[in-house]
Amino acid sequence: MRALFFLFISFSVWGEQPTLLRADLNTEFDNGYHEDRFNRVIDFIYSHYAPIIESRGGALIIKKDWNDGAVNAFAEREGDEYRLEILGGLSRYSLISEDAFITLICHELGHLLGGYPKGGTISVEAQSDYYSTAKCVRRLFPHWSEWRNPEVSSPGPQDISFAETKCKISFPDEGYETCVRSMNASWKISQLWGKLDRNKRPSYLKPDSTRVRVTQASHPSAQCRLDTYVAGALCPVDYKVDFSYENEKVGACGKWFQEAFQRPLCWYKTLKK
Numbered sequence: 001m002r003a004l005f006f007l008f009i010s011f012s013v014w015g016e017q018p019t020l021l022r023a024d025l026n027t028e029f030d031n032g033y034h035e036d037r038f039n040r041v042i043d044f045i046y047s048h049y050a051p052i053i054e055s056r057g058g059a060l061i062i063k064k065d066w067n068d069g070a071v072n073a074f075a076e077r078e079g080d081e082y083r084l085e086i087l088g089g090l091s092r093y094s095l096i097s098e099d100a101f102i103t104l105i106c107h108e109l110g111h112l113l114g115g116y117p118k119g120g121t122i123s124v125e126a127q128s129d130y131y132s133t134a135k136c137v138r139r140l141f142p143h144w145s146e147w148r149n150p151e152v153s154s155p156g157p158q159d160i161s162f163a164e165t166k167c168k169i170s171f172p173d174e175g176y177e178t179c180v181r182s183m184n185a186s187w188k189i190s191q192l193w194g195k196l197d198r199n200k201r202p203s204y205l206k207p208d209s210t211r212v213r214v215t216q217a218s219h220p221s222a223q224c225r226l227d228t229y230v231a232g233a234l235c236p237v238d239y240k241v242d243f244s245y246e247n248e249k250v251g252a253c254g255k256w257f258q259e260a261f262q263r264p265l266c267w268y269k270t271l272k273k
């Protein structure tokens with residue numbers, strides 16, 4: 001089955017047209033990120049994920065377009081072909097850091113590899129978010145240092161001490177630094193989503209209290225997405241234990257282990273047992 005997923009299309013409940021962000025080169029939203037870094041990040045991710053997809057009998061194909069200023073990326077699965085398309089605007093948007101860029105690509109990989117809940121072979125939106133911080137960035141960040149160039153720095157969360165405290169509890173030994181980096185990146189991404197979600201400003205400290213009756217396959221609210229990234233970042237299950245496509249428990253937090261970091265209930269309905 002062919003399925004194409006867009007990263008940043010936000011349909012409001014009022015049926016408005018989707019809002020699309022752009023970061024065209026040399027415009028006010030261009031943070032000065034370099035094409036060379038864009039290419040290196042994508043090559044780096046390819047080198048880690050091509051063998052993983054190959055071990056599943058598939059082939060990873062990444063198409064990139066530095067000059068396209070749309071803040072967007074796409075994931076598509078057709079048979080054994082696992083395809084990503086990554087546009088330059090995604091890497092240089094003013095609110096985004098390099099760690100955030102990697103985390104966004106991890107969301108796309110989450111569509112292709114993120115397990116249950118899914119539609120066909122493709123994991124749903126928020127599960128792809130959960131996958132990105134619970135699995136993907138933990139695999140990648142330790143091998144990639146953020147480019148600490150003040151010219152491309154973006155504002156970080158004021159309440160980063162919340163992230164540091166929580167990460168220390170979940171990862172008292174190995175994994176602490178990656179956890180803080182992914183919490184930081186998640187916050188930056190959530191501010192971008194907030195722009196698409198009626199300019200709301202998601203916060204670590206105000207989780208979405210909505211409770212869904214059925215699992216939501218489409219993009220949840222910006223706050224709910226941040227909650228999901230945070231739950232993934234803090235869930236202490238080993239990143240090498242993949243999520244299952246059949247069993248919600250495998251690789252995940254839930255009633256069975258560290259319930260606080262389960263898939264947030266603002267989009268997820270736990271299966272009745």
Ligand SMILES: [Zn+2]
Nearest residue numbers: 005006007125
């Ligand atoms: Zn998506």
